[in-house]
Structure formats: C-alpha cells, structure tokens
Amino acid sequence: MTTPQGELLPATRRALLHRIAVAQAEGRAPSLVAAVVRDGRAVWHGSRTSGEGRAPDANTQYRVGSITKTFTAVLVMRLRDEGLFGLDDPLEKYLPGTGAGEATIAQLLAHTGGLAAESPAPWWERTPGSLRPELSDVLGEQPLLHPVGRRHHYSNPGYTLLGALVEEVRGTSWEQALRREVLEPLGLNRTGVRPEAPHASGWAVHPWADVLLPEPVEDLGRMAPAGQLWSTTGDLARFASFLVRGDERVLSTETLREMRTPAAPAEAADVMSGDAYGLGMQVQRRHGRLLVGHTGSLPGFLATVTISVEDDAAAVVLANCTSGPLVSTVAADLVRIVADAEPRIPAPWTPLRQADPSVVLELAGQWYWGTYAFALRFTSDGLASLEPLSGNGRRSRFRPNGDGSWTGLEGYYAGELLKVVRKDDGRVDHVDLGSFVFTRQPYEEGAEVPGGVDPEGWRGIE
Template structure:
C-alpha cells in the first residue's frame, strides 16, 4: 500500500500494543483476497512475530466448525431446521435446532458444567453430554441470543457423528487443506507465541497454560497464523473456492436474531459475528483464551478485511483494532469501483425490465450482470430485493423483505409480461392497472380530480 497508509496502519498497531501492554501483537490486512500489508510490535522468542507465527485463535474456531455444518446442509445430510435429536438422540435438549445452535439462540448454558473448561483438560463427548441435563437449558429455544460455548461442543459432535470421523479430521480435509491453511492446528506447532497474563499494576507477566479441551475443543481449540486467517477472512468475504458456495457464506453472514433492515451495532449469523461501525457491515469473529486475543473481520462491500492476534489475556481492544485497520485502508486508499463492461444476458429478460408499479408506487426492475433481477423503488426508499431465476417465469427473492419469497411473471395472451406477483403483491406496468388482480381496478371510475372523489 502507499507509504502513508502503511505508516497509519503500523501506528495503529503500535499504539494498541503499547497502550494495551501486549507482549506481542501482529496484524495483517487483506484486500480482494490477497495480503496487502502486515505489521507487528513486541516479540516472540526475541524477534517480532510474522505472518506465520502461531497464536491461539479461540472462538474463531466456531466459524470453521459452522462451515462444516453448512457443508453437511448443502449436501443434504441435514437441515438447519432439524431438531438435534434427529442426529444426537441421547441429549437432554433434543428439540433445539441445528440453526439455533449455530446462531446461539438455542437457550443452552454458556459454559460446560464443572470447572472452567478453558483452564481444565477436557473429557470426551459422553462425559460432556452426561453433565448437560435439562438444568443447563437457560432460555426457551429461539427466545433470545445467549452465547453458548457448549452449543459448539455439541456441533462438533454432530459433525463427527455424520462424517464418521473427528470434527478436526473433517476440518482438515474439508476446509483447511482446500483453503491452504497449513499452519492451523489443534495444538501449537513450530514458532508460536506463549500465552501471557499482564499484571494490572506492574509491567510483569504470568505464563498462561494451554491444553486439549476435549469435547469442548470445537468452541475454541485451534491455533493459527495471520497468513492462514487471511485466507479465511477472504473466505468469509465470499472468496470461498470449492469449500462452500458464496450464497451459503452470504447466508452465514445474515443476522439470525435481529431485523437488520435498520440500525444495529452487533449481531450473530450462522457461526459468524456481525458488527456495524460507522455505516460499515463487518463479518467475522473474535476469539479469546487464557493468554490470547484474536479477531478477523471483513467488509464484504469493499473486500477489505483484517486479522490481529495478541498474546495477552486482556487489555487489547482487539475488535476495535481490526475494525480501525479496515477503516484506515478504505479511507486512505478506497477501492476502485469495478470496471463496467457490457454483459452477456438472455435477450428475453429485456422485456421484464423497466417501470413497474405496486399500487401507485413506482419501481424499477433491472438485470444484474449475474442474470439476476433487481427490484428497487424508483424513489430509493422502500422494499428492494434481488431475485435469481428458478425457471418457468419464477424467481426467488434473495434479500430484503422478499427474501425467500417467489416472484412469478404472469403473461398476457400474446406472451408479453402483464404483471408480477411477489408473495401476493401485484406489480403492474401502470398504477392500479384495472386488468390486473388485486389491488388493480379498485374503482370502476378510475383516476379523477380530487373534487370528484366521493361522488
């Protein structure tokens, strides 16, 4: 990047490392799928950390596990609406759905029963499940967001049960290897930072231990480096390779428990944390384990993302740092708009484009380069959605109010588009077309001056 941008990025990293008193801090910036900058402060074994120095990534592990679950869904091995008991009949909370576990809305307890799992060597699945009685059900399923580490321990077992192997072996085969994440491991391997706690009132540190979390490992076990997590950050932004379809990852980025049509600050999708900062919608995940803080976020709109690790239990504002790095890059070097070029489209779609009306409200229907359709209020405010083709003049809504709903094109006797039906909302070429179904033809006398209304 430009020297001035790199200086601003490094200064932000240096300020956080100094003010947060982190033994080491490393960060990497990603744009359009590539690493465009990395910086570090502090030291690991007497030298600054680099892009291949491992740190524990904590709950970022959950996002990787979620990708495995979505792969199973896309293969038809499960449905996100499945109750857990369909796949793990031995649990005491079988009516919680897979989607609720992914989005932390299942109502399960936050932590596993017994001693704190982040400091206690973990047991196996039967031992964990035995402790998860109905008393560990804290909220009605679907009632509210309640972050549950236990829920991801359960999802790890779900993956293992359906794959016939461990969740970690499935992760290596299905996600890590295809994405080239060779430095993401269950335990530290090669050069790695040691976890530390920093004394709150003196500049001394205390080593933090690490261990195998056993059945709770899917909630936060993994170690990685910024080079590997840069690949994952690009994946979350939509550069998914053959691991998942981009539409599936876009589904993971949707807020599962809030109406995201208005303003909100934070939310959770299917294994991904979501934040809105200064108008930016960022997706990724934070992570923390004793001795470590981690964060990965990306702005899918600009394809700029960042990763940061620190080997300290607390003190560093890791999410604030990562979001600031993205903002610095996009402010000082805004990405150029994609170059416009004519697109190859089906000429038959052209007759669908142009002006349509829902009642008296005008809308524009446009063809997108992908061959999808975009229905947008002419005034810029109102219910806008994109649609992809289903065939036979049927289209599936992808976002906004009409997400998941079907748009059907109705034609006249000559085969020309006469009106659109979007979940019973009828759009016509002229306002309140009397030849169309409701709401067309509301008055036999038609349009008139206001002095005739009521006569």
C-alpha cells in the same frame, strides 16, 4: 504516486502500523500481530513486540479461541450441503439423549438453542478437557436455560454438540474431519489443535503493574470445537478470503452468504449496538460498515477476523494477553483505514450476456405497486433488482429460476417469488411479487389489480 498492483500506498501502510503500535502500547500486550487482506490476498502485515529477539510474523502461531467456532460451522454446513441433514433437523435425531435435543442444528449454529453459556465448573478454559470426557459433563444436569429458539444466548457447549454431530455423521474425529475437509484444501498448514513452533506464549498482564504471569495451555477435550485452534495471521488471512469468495472444494459462495446472514433474534442491547449473529459468524455495523467474522479469546490470547464484504477488505489481529487491546476495534479500524484511504476500484461495467435482450426489456423499467413507484433493473451478473424510486422502501435483488420467475435474495422479499402474469395475447399484464401486483401505471385500468379499479378513473376534487 503509484504502487504495484494490489500494494498499499506508503501513507496507508504507515497509518496501519501506527494503529497497531497504539493498540500494543496502550493495551499493554506482550506482542500483537496483524494482517490486512484486499482483493482476496494479504497486502500488509505488521507486528509489535515487547520482547527481545525475533519479532512475530505471519507464520507465528497464536491461540485463536472462538474463531474455532467459524471453522466448526463450515464443517457443519458442508454436511448440510451434502444432504446428510437439514438445518431445521432437531439434534435429537442424530445425537439422542443429550437433554438438548429439542434445539435444531441451525439454532445451535446461531446460539439460539437455549443452552448455557459455559459448561459446569471448573472453568473449562483453564482446566484439562479430561475433566469433561462426556457430553453430559459439558452440558450438566440442566442444559437449557432459555426456551429453544426464543433468544440469542452465546453458548460454548452448543458448539461442543456441533462437533459431536460432525463426529457422529462423518464417523471420524472433529479434528480429522477439520484437517481433511477444510484446512488442507484451503492450504491452512499452520492451523491446528496444538501449537507448533514458532508460536507465542500466553500471558496475563497485571491490571495495576507492568508485570506478567504465564497462562496455562490446556487441551480442551470435548470443548475443542468451541475454541481449541491455533493459527497465524497468514492462515487466517487466507481463511478470511475464503469466507467471502468460497472454494468449491469446501463451501460455495452461496452457502457462505447464508452463514453471513443474521440468523438470531437480537437482544435489546444488540439492536442498539448494531450487533447480530449468523450461522457461526458475527455480524456488526461499525462506522457505517457491515462487518462479519468472529472474535476469540482464551487465557493468554485475543484474536479476531473482521471482513467488509462490500469493501473486499479484511483484517486479522492476534495478541498474546488475557486482556488488553480491543482487537475487534483494532481490526475494524484497519479495514476502515484501507477502505477510506484506498477505496475499492469497481470492476468495469459490462453488458448483459444474453442472446435475446427482449426477454428483459419487456420487464425493465418503471412499475407501480398501488401508487408507489419502483424501478426494475436487470444487470450483467444475471440478477434483477427492484428499488423504490423515492429512495426509501423495500428493495431486493432477485435471481432467475430458469422458468421465467425470480426469487428474492434479501430484505422483505427474501425467498419471495416474482412472477410475470400475461394476458391471453401474451403481453405482460402485471408482475406478481408475493401476491403484490405491480403494474406499468398506478392502478392501471384493465389490469388484474386486487379489488379492481374504479371505472371512472383518476379525477380531481369536485
């Protein structure tokens, strides 16, 4: 059976519908909507509702809670890319006197700034933001609970500070900057700080009886950069695609890759569960897949955006209940269903586009670090990859620097420099990778191997 390009097979669509139907029924959610993204566009949308009348669709707004943090992080990274500050700059340099100024911008993005998880009472999610008009009202008398940079401790006030940083550097409100620099360029016209019809109402579902209680809708004021936004599955599907592919009007793919890279030291429980945190993005390993995105919750609403970059698939799940379906698990399952049932078809192989292949051919092939065997390959995307031939060990891709050297992109060799060292006659002597010498033969005679090579060479047992 074939389907139009990009469309899902009927069996896949039914499996997706079954998963959200189970989630809505067992989670006792008044409504639940979901979308699946593949190859950069939404290819499926589904919803379940307990109410009569019009069912929610891709245009129905829900409150998305802490997914707002990823939007705020995108704004902050835009300012960094413009050179207005560095991620290692302390907050004090731009917002003096907060009591949390020792934390760097990167630490605030990664929740390693040592700040408290919540603002002082009363509970900010269920009270008007007008109760906390100043940063001091959000941070309290003792903003720091932990040594700065030592541990990951999720902090909502930390993102209030990042929103204030945006306002200070841009000279406009966080809301205005977000709309002008992110929402409008990406065409997210149904995403904003206030609900616009059609939108879902937020409900609390009694834990022991099938009855409902309406949740209040509060303007979060200063806390808005941590959780204010309303959005739709349609808009969040486009946002998920952007978080993988980038958009030069907003952020580059390189910066988004940086945001998806774990940036926080993991707690012991996180190591066991496979959870980590990047710069405004959660990183998880589920069922053998690396997933990135963010969850969100506010009284009356649950939300998640979950992305598998390797599978080029993403899922958005929104529900209008305070507690109920585990939306992050549902979204991970939606990604798994699509990726397993209809695996991504890779792009056709193409040769390296280079006028003189001899430049790479003299480096391609087998190399040895001591007695460890590696393969150095050059691919049509312009990158090089170093892989252990045993299957186990350090590996990385490298990008060319234009001067004959290469910089590592991941793993142990991330940021490390790979350089070609030549003999006086121009022939390659060895490759230097962060002081490690790779030679064509194990401990090659005549090569500049640290410590030298025994002149009697290799031998058997005497």
